[in-house]
Amino acid sequence: MKLLGIRLHRLEMPLVAPFTTSFSTQTVRHPMVIELSAAFGDDVVTGWGECVALDAPVYSAEYADGAAEVIRRWIAPRLFDAGAFTAETVAEHLRPIVGNRMAKAAVEMAALDAQLRHRGESFADYLGVTRDSVPSGVSVGIQPSIAALIDTVGAYLDEGYARIKLKIKPGHDIDEVRAVREHFGDETLLQVDANTAYTLADAAHLRRLDEFRLLLIEQPLGEEDLRQHAELARRMATPMCLDESIVSTEVAADAIALGAASIINIKPGRVGGFLEARRIHDLARANGLAVWCGGMLETGIGRAANIALAALPGFTLPGDISGSGRFYARDVTTEPVVMHDGVVDVPTGPGFGVEVDAGALADFTLDTTEITR
Numbered sequence: 001m002k003l004l005g006i007r008l009h010r011l012e013m014p015l016v017a018p019f020t021t022s023f024s025t026q027t028v029r030h031p032m033v034i035e036l037s038a039a040f041g042d043d044v045v046t047g048w049g050e051c052v053a054l055d056a057p058v059y060s061a062e063y064a065d066g067a068a069e070v071i072r073r074w075i076a077p078r079l080f081d082a083g084a085f086t087a088e089t090v091a092e093h094l095r096p097i098v099g100n101r102m103a104k105a106a107v108e109m110a111a112l113d114a115q116l117r118h119r120g121e122s123f124a125d126y127l128g129v130t131r132d133s134v135p136s137g138v139s140v141g142i143q144p145s146i147a148a149l150i151d152t153v154g155a156y157l158d159e160g161y162a163r164i165k166l167k168i169k170p171g172h173d174i175d176e177v178r179a180v181r182e183h184f185g186d187e188t189l190l191q192v193d194a195n196t197a198y199t200l201a202d203a204a205h206l207r208r209l210d211e212f213r214l215l216l217i218e219q220p221l222g223e224e225d226l227r228q229h230a231e232l233a234r235r236m237a238t239p240m241c242l243d244e245s246i247v248s249t250e251v252a253a254d255a256i257a258l259g260a261a262s263i264i265n266i267k268p269g270r271v272g273g274f275l276e277a278r279r280i281h282d283l284a285r286a287n288g289l290a291v292w293c294g295g296m297l298e299t300g301i302g303r304a305a306n307i308a309l310a311a312l313p314g315f316t317l318p319g320d321i322s323g324s325g326r327f328y329a330r331d332v333t334t335e336p337v338v339m340h341d342g343v344v345d346v347p348t349g350p351g352f353g354v355e356v357d358a359g360a361l362a363d364f365t366l367d368t369t370e371i372t373r
């Protein structure tokens with residue numbers, strides 16, 4: 001394909017309820033939707049992608065305004081200069097740009113959608129997946145009280161979610177997990193996510209989580225603390241899962257070799273794209289580690305793509321792939337993602353298999369940047 005242009009749509013979408021993690025409380029999400037136009041010979045095709053960077057650099061060093069700038073000033077010019085490229089060569093063309101994986105992932109994603117739409121192929125068929133649905137887990141933000149937590153978890157379980165992830169931080173951990181375990185019983189698939197809120201000095205405290213038979217504890221320590229995660233993993237019975245730390249296949253290989261993780265949360269945006277995400281899946285699978293697909297409050301575009309990825313065979317734990325309605329009353333796609341019977345269905349249409357609703361996109365858009373040669 002040859003790149004004709006990119007439109008960066010900066011959106012504002014209200015959340016159905018505030019979402020509190022150890023690093024922030026979000027009441028609105030500002031997704032950046034990528035509309036990429038490419039020529040395949042005489043055919044002009046539009047592909048859609050989504051950048052998961054947050055407004056502020058509180059989850060990753062990357063943040064939305066920075067990602068937009070990197071796409072406009074460095075990523076798009078390189079792809080214009082590349083002449084003909086494929087989705088599979090985007091990462092190689094962008095290799096001279098250090099880091100900025102969420103920005104790169106968003107553009108590669110839109111190029112991949114365009115390429116697949118041109119071929120009339122679904123992302124699921126491109127990946128070679130055979131499952132037609134995947135289990136749907138839900139991430140529960142830190143609640144103002146234990147009573148509110150029990151109500152919130154109960155409502156998600158009533159809806160049918162297959163697994164509950166509780167956000168934790170110091171002061172909101174042992175009592176919360178105990179209350180949920182006692183109230184909903186041992187059968188509930190339960191895990192916790194600390195988003196780097198602890199240090200190795202908290203090891204004895206964190207070990208108190210072991211009695212609750214959690215599926216895993218996710219990223220208790222800092223992004224760069226691989227060795228310390230390995231040490232903590234030795235001191236705890238709860239399986240160690242990494243999220244923020246795993247930014248590439250190379251880091252995943254180090255984490256596995258060190259014993260820093262026995263499970264990996266794969267987020268395509270965090271690792272630089274869906275193709276790198278598949279490589280990490282392959283590496284983990286070859287090493288006998290389970291992986292699951294993380295979420296970053298994606299719109300229906302990113303959510304659809306994540307579902308196909310999560311249908312790969314190594315994704316043996318339920319992902320943070322809830323229905324659109326978990327976060328948004330209205331989505332930007334014509335069909336929102338719907339969770340039913342604890343699963344979400346793998347899209348079958350060309351590309352990521354969803355259509356952008358032009359009216360919804362226009363209603364949510366704060367501004368659009370047009371990038372041309």
Ligand code: NPG
Pocket residue numbers: 021054059138139193195243294295296297298320321322
């Ligand atoms: O279901 O999309 C979802 C959200 C899942 O908790 C979730 N995401 O730390 O994994 C996380 C967290 C997150 C959201 C992180 C947005 C960064 C941005």
